[in-house]
Amino acid sequence: MAVIITKLHISPQSLDKISFEEHQRSRSLGRGFLSSGFGVHKKSYALCVQQCRSFKSKDGGGVEKKQKEKFEILKENQSKTKKGSGFRNSLKRAVSWVGTLPSQSNEEHREAVAKLEEVFSSAALQIGRYIVTMMSTGVVLAVGFQLSGGDSHMNTLIWYSWLGGIIIGTMIGANMVLDEHCRAGPRNVVITGSTRGLGKALAREFLLSGDHVVVASRSPESVDTTIRELEEILKEGMITGSNRTSLAHAKVVGIACDVCDPSDVQKLANFAVNEFGSIDIWINNAGTNKGFRPLLQFSDEDIKQIVSTNLVGSILCTQEAMRMMMNQPKGGHIFNMDGAGSGGSSTPLTAVYGSTKCGLRQLQSSLLKECKRSKVGVHTASPGMVLTDLLLSGSTTKNKQMFNIICELPETVARTLVPRMRVVKGTGKAINYLTPPRILLALVTAWLRRGRWFDDQGRALYAAEADRLRNWAENRAMFSFTDAMEMYTENTWVSVFSLSVVCAFIILSSTGNTFPGT
Amino acid sequence: MQENSNYTINMGIAYLNYPVVVKAQTSSSSALSREPMLPPFNVLITGSTKGIGYALAKEFLKAGDNVIICSRSAERVQSTVQSLREEFGEQRVWGTKCDVREGKDVKDLVAFAQENLKYVDIWINNAGSNAYSYKPLAEASDEDLIEVVTTNTLGLMICCREAMKMMLNQPRGGHIFNIDGAGSDGRPTPRFAAYGATKRSVVHLTKSLQAELRMQDVQNVVVHNLSPGMVTTDLLMSGATTNQAKFFINVLAEPAEVVAEYLVPNIRSIPANGSTKPTYIRFLTGVKAYSQIFSRFAFGARRNRYLLED
Numbered sequence: 001m002a003v004i005i006t007k008l009h010i011s012p013q014s015l016d017k018i019s020f021e022e023h024q025r026s027r028s029l030g031r032g033f034l035s036s037g038f039g040v041h042k043k044s045y046a047l048c049v050q051q052c053r054s055f056k057s058k059d060g061g062g063v064e065k066k067q068k069e070k071f072e073i074l075k076e077n078q079s080k081t082k083k084g085s086g087f088r089n090s091l092k093r094a095v096s097w098v099g100t101l102p103s104q105s106n107e108e109h110r111e112a113v114a115k116l117e118e119v120f121s122s123a124a125l126q127i128g129r130y131i132v133t134m135m136s137t138g139v140v141l142a143v144g145f146q147l148s149g150g151d152s153h154m155n156t157l158i159w160y161s162w163l164g165g166i167i168i169g170t171m172i173g174a175n176m177v178l179d180e181h182c183r184a185g186p187r188n189v190v191i192t193g194s195t196r197g198l199g200k201a202l203a204r205e206f207l208l209s210g211d212h213v214v215v216a217s218r219s220p221e222s223v224d225t226t227i228r229e230l231e232e233i234l235k236e237g238m239i240t241g242s243n244r245t246s247l248a249h250a251k252v253v254g255i256a257c258d259v260c261d262p263s264d265v266q267k268l269a270n271f272a273v274n275e276f277g278s279i280d281i282w283i284n285n286a287g288t289n290k291g292f293r294p295l296l297q298f299s300d301e302d303i304k305q306i307v308s309t310n311l312v313g314s315i316l317c318t319q320e321a322m323r324m325m326m327n328q329p330k331g332g333h334i335f336n337m338d339g340a341g342s343g344g345s346s347t348p349l350t351a352v353y354g355s356t357k358c359g360l361r362q363l364q365s366s367l368l369k370e371c372k373r374s375k376v377g378v379h380t381a382s383p384g385m386v387l388t389d390l391l392l393s394g395s396t397t398k399n400k401q402m403f404n405i406i407c408e409l410p411e412t413v414a415r416t417l418v419p420r421m422r423v424v425k426g427t428g429k430a431i432n433y434l435t436p437p438r439i440l441l442a443l444v445t446a447w448l449r450r451g452r453w454f455d456d457q458g459r460a461l462y463a464a465e466a467d468r469l470r471n472w473a474e475n476r477a478m479f480s481f482t483d484a485m486e487m488y489t490e491n492t493w494v495s496v497f498s499l500s501v502v503c504a505f506i507i508l509s510s511t512g513n514t515f516p517g518t
Numbered sequence: 519m520q521e522n523s524n525y526t527i528n529m530g531i532a533y534l535n536y537p538v539v540v541k542a543q544t545s546s547s548s549a550l551s552r553e554p555m556l557p558p559f560n561v562l563i564t565g566s567t568k569g570i571g572y573a574l575a576k577e578f579l580k581a582g583d584n585v586i587i588c589s590r591s592a593e594r595v596q597s598t599v600q601s602l603r604e605e606f607g608e609q610r611v612w613g614t615k616c617d618v619r620e621g622k623d624v625k626d627l628v629a630f631a632q633e634n635l636k637y638v639d640i641w642i643n644n645a646g647s648n649a650y651s652y653k654p655l656a657e658a659s660d661e662d663l664i665e666v667v668t669t670n671t672l673g674l675m676i677c678c679r680e681a682m683k684m685m686l687n688q689p690r691g692g693h694i695f696n697i698d699g700a701g702s703d704g705r706p707t708p709r710f711a712a713y714g715a716t717k718r719s720v721v722h723l724t725k726s727l728q729a730e731l732r733m734q735d736v737q738n739v740v741v742h743n744l745s746p747g748m749v750t751t752d753l754l755m756s757g758a759t760t761n762q763a764k765f766f767i768n769v770l771a772e773p774a775e776v777v778a779e780y781l782v783p784n785i786r787s788i789p790a791n792g793s794t795k796p797t798y799i800r801f802l803t804g805v806k807a808y809s810q811i812f813s814r815f816a817f818g819a820r821r822n823r824y825l826l827e828d
Binding site: 260262294295296298299300303304307308311312315316318319322326340344346347348349350351352354355357358359360361362363365366367368369370380 | 652709717726
């Protein structure tokens with residue numbers, strides 16, 4: 001809509017000097033947006049409007065088409081029912097008729113039909129999408145021809161832009177299909193230290209994405225309770241959630257495992273393989289801090305626990321996971337969790353924790369070299385600052401005021417990290433929650449964020465975990481929108497960029513041809 | 519060359535700092551009255567029955583200091599103390615068994631030092647291990663990995679804590695030196711990933727401790743880093759299996775004695791000047807390393823120096 005208004009807005013300007021039109025396009029676009037509420041200039045002449053519109057159709061064609069396609073993919077369910085049902089039913093009937101001839105056993109037969117049905121429905125879906133997309137481009141094309149008024153030059157331009165739109169659309173569509181393909185199918189995920197805090201949130205998020213999750217922690221009791229809780233959530237999700245089909249595969253199991261004990265780690269890996277056949281993602285999340293104070297006040301036992309959980313545990317788990325994944329045909333991905341000190345800046349009052357995390361970063365870079373040619377990907381994930389016991393133990397009121405600005409609930413962080421972890425490719429990726437734009441946003445809105453989690457006295461204002469989860473099912477739908485935006489930013493920018501390049505090329509080439517003098 | 523300039527800078531800063539330090543001392547009357555640190559120094563070196571630790575101990579003894587040595591094995595300590603006593607006299611060197619991974623052992627070490635020397639001026643955290651194996655992580659054994667991490671990281675942390683505890687109660691204060699290693703600059707260390715990770719964490723710990731001491735306004739205890747570069751000890755030589763490793767060992771490594779000869783005067787100059795500024799003493803500086811690599815390529819210097827290259 002805005003595009004059309006823009007054009008109409010240009011038209012009085014371009015009355016005298018049509019040649020300027022192209023040059024002013026970009027500038028007046030902004031103005032057009034600004035004055036969009038203003039109304040349309042009514043004095044514009046028919047000829048001029050027509051010319052401008054022809055450009056619009058070309059310009060907008062790509063955008064429109066892209067939007068249409070996106071829209072369509074988002075609305076896959078509708079199109080499925082529309083296009084697929086009749087086609088599918090007839091095929092089903094045909095297949096069932098063929099199937100009865102060799103008199104197979106009933107079970108087998110039904111299974112085969114179900115499988116075929118699935119294949120056909122997906123094929124029909126793709127074909128339907130394709131037809132709708134091409135029809136929409138055809139409509140745009142026809143409108144363009146109509147508006148060009150038979151000008152042969154304009155017609156070529158329209159053909160060009162149509163081609164450009166098709167290419168870009170194909171690229172975006174292929175990307176989406178591939179992405180969807182990557183996202184499909186359950187992952188087998190092992191998360192250490194996943195009965196509390198971020199680990200639990202990650203496990204829950206993976207589970208709700210339809211994955212198989214192995215929960216591990218030192219105490220068998222907390223593993224049991226966590227499994228029970230997660231199964232409860234899963235059941236609720238199956239009743240209320242939107243994607244029931246993917247949740248049907250989701251499964252959670254657990255085992256007690258002390259990450260600094262090699263035999264325990266081995267047991268965990270074997271357990272995961274026995275349960276699910278392979279391990280796709282291994283997350284070294286177990287970590288401990290033991291409060292904020294100078295090194296002098298840490299006891300031997302504290303230091304020992306921090307070092308053995310954070311460093312020894314991560315090294316042993318990484319090693320075991322690598323051994324397992326190297327023998328798997330599909331390979332796998334290992335994530336180590338970053339923490340304060342990973343970047344190399346000093347961490348007074350958490351010297352032990354910081355230096356173990358710094359060491360892990362070094363481990364990561366060494367492993368990257370060692371695993372260069374193997375199928376195993378080693379990555380880091382940085383949750384930023386999360387409101388968990390690890391951070392809050394021994395924090396002062398002043399600290400808490402700072403936490404208001406930059407901290408997040410574990411669920412929020414997990415919701416952002418998990419989709420990216422699931423589709424990670426290659427090796428050496430860093431999946432961060434606190435990206436520069438997020439930090440900037442936090443700093444800009446710092447004033448609004450006062451008292452978000454803690455009040456002036458440092459009392460917690462946020463709900464307990466159980467309450468948060470109760471409201472979670474509803475919140476989820478709302479949040480997924482922002483996450484989707486986050487995830488598609490890169491693709492969107494690429495497509496917008498390529499679109500603008502194509503447009504610029506067309507505009508420039510048309511300028512040269514139409515007005516050789518300018 | 520660079521070290522020399524560092525040295526003069528340090529001296530200059532020490533000189534500038536001096537009045538400030540005195541003022542801080544007088545203002546905080548509750549603090550222990552501070553004594554200037556004068557040679558001979560009392561030096562404690564962990565893991566000092568062989569390799570660079572032994573060379574450092576010998577060099578300190580030559581400079582006239584008193585030295586406490588320790589190591590995991592009681593026999594090795596015994597024999598080392600004996601041979602050093604023969605060379606430098608009875609009342610100059612002491613030794614005890616200490617496993618730096620055990621908090622109790624380290625506490626005993628501190629008690630042993632206080633009993634024999636009353637105070638320690640320079641504490642060098644040298645004990646480090648690589649389990650003498652160079653393998654990709656997936657092939658390394660669990661025991662080796664645990665040994666590397668617990669010795670290099672846990673041991674160092676416990677030693678640092680005990681050393682700081684002791685030195686904060688000493689009128690003379692003290693200096694703690696942590697020895698870094700491959701990987702501490704953040705460069706990847708394939709085939710000894712765990713070792714690299716622990717050494718990186720050593721440097722980070724030093725940094726954090728410096729920040730902590732600054733926060734607590736402690737002037738008389740200083741934590742430093744000490745980089746011996748590549749030393750031809752068992753730890754390094756056990757990894758000389760690939761051509762690349764052999765090349766770098768030949769070009770860059772030095773015997774422990776040479777390194778100690780350089781490091782000890784630098785270490786001793788810090789307490790002698792009364793400096794309270796954290797330092798990072800490096801034997802193998804970047805310039806030095808590059809010039810040696812260059813001369814190797816240009817003139818073929820240092821070829822087959824320690825190991826036969828193919």
